[in-house]
Amino acid sequence: MKSSCQQVSKLVSDAHERQLTLGERLRLRMHLAICDLCRAYARDIRLLKSICGLLEKSAVDDSTCLSEADRARIREALLAAGKKDKNISP
Amino acid sequence: MVDETSGSNTAMAWLTEHGDYLFRYALMRLRDEEQARDAVQETLLAAWRANAGFRGDSSVRTWLVGILKHKITDQIRKQIRDRRLSEDMESDPTSSYFNPAGGWASPPGEWRGNPEQLARDSQFRKTLMMCISRLPDMQKEVFSLRELAGEDSETICKACHITTTNLHVIMHRARMALRACLEEHWFNEEQS
Numbered sequence: 001m002k003s004s005c006q007q008v009s010k011l012v013s014d015a016h017e018r019q020l021t022l023g024e025r026l027r028l029r030m031h032l033a034i035c036d037l038c039r040a041y042a043r044d045i046r047l048l049k050s051i052c053g054l055l056e057k058s059a060v061d062d063s064t065c066l067s068e069a070d071r072a073r074i075r076e077a078l079l080a081a082g083k084k085d086k087n088i089s090p
Numbered sequence: 091m092v093d094e095t096s097g098s099n100t101a102m103a104w105l106t107e108h109g110d111y112l113f114r115y116a117l118m119r120l121r122d123e124e125q126a127r128d129a130v131q132e133t134l135l136a137a138w139r140a141n142a143g144f145r146g147d148s149s150v151r152t153w154l155v156g157i158l159k160h161k162i163t164d165q166i167r168k169q170i171r172d173r174r175l176s177e178d179m180e181s182d183p184t185s186s187y188f189n190p191a192g193g194w195a196s197p198p199g200e201w202r203g204n205p206e207q208l209a210r211d212s213q214f215r216k217t218l219m220m221c222i223s224r225l226p227d228m229q230k231e232v233f234s235l236r237e238l239a240g241e242d243s244e245t246i247c248k249a250c251h252i253t254t255t256n257l258h259v260i261m262h263r264a265r266m267a268l269r270a271c272l273e274e275h276w277f278n279e280e281q282s
Contacts, residue, residue, distance in 0.1 A: 004192025006185065013262035017243070018254075040200040044269050047201055051218070052237035054209035055118065064117060065110045066127065074109070074131045078101045081135055
């Protein structure tokens with residue numbers, strides 16, 4: 001049976017989520033062999049996946065910082081917890 | 091072993107040294123400054139209480155990020171529960187990308203670019219985050235957990251109360267929408 005691009009796009013995504021069945025793998029491969037558009041889609045999705053993978057491993061270094069107010073609030077929360085938990089004076 | 095009086099000092103030192111990093115890490119996954127700040131605070135509190143559990147076999151930062159990841163998943167789980175988020179499984183939003191015969195309505199372009207470069211590009215990251223924030227709620231949370239927080243599918247299904255099949259459908263929808271958004275706002279603009 002000939003697969004539509006719509007059906008194949010789901011397989012392209014599923015391939016990143018689970019082991020495809022043998023039949024699905026064949027259908028996917030046969031379709032990609034003849035369809036430039038789905039091949040482009042599969043490549044785009046792979047690129048998206050690897051970018052997210054790189055982002056996942058780290059908090060990328062940029063200028064975003066905790067504000068002074070945020071820091072102060074967290075510091076206070078730590079001190080309050082210190083007093084409550086262990087009876088330590090701040 | 092652990093000097094009790096130095097407890098909060100240690101946590102303060104972590105805040106100074108790793109606070110911004112943890113905040114950025116949380117912000118990218120939660121996309122909300124208030125929530126990200128809370129996650130950092132809870133992480134430092136939990137870390138400090140569990141200080142004796144830190145065996146020094148990983149760097150402090152890695153250890154803190156490990157705790158933060160749990161806090162992020164908790165936050166997202168809470169979001170889904172409190173806002174009663176769900177995904178409509180009946181209608182298929184991806185069908186709008188195809189013509190009635192199942193062919194592409196508008197052909198996907200072939201993106202140029204290398205992942206390392208794009209991941210380092212703060213403008214691109216901003217565009218990606220904008221596109222993620224435009225996803226329908228459930229897709230947004232599930233995609234973030236899966237691809238940005240690196241959670242395994244079992245954890246996500248439990249946190250979101252969905253089946254594995256639903257998870258796969260949601261990821262497919264999110265990828266389809268994200269790809270189209272990135273094409274419109276980044277790749278087409280860049281190449282034109």
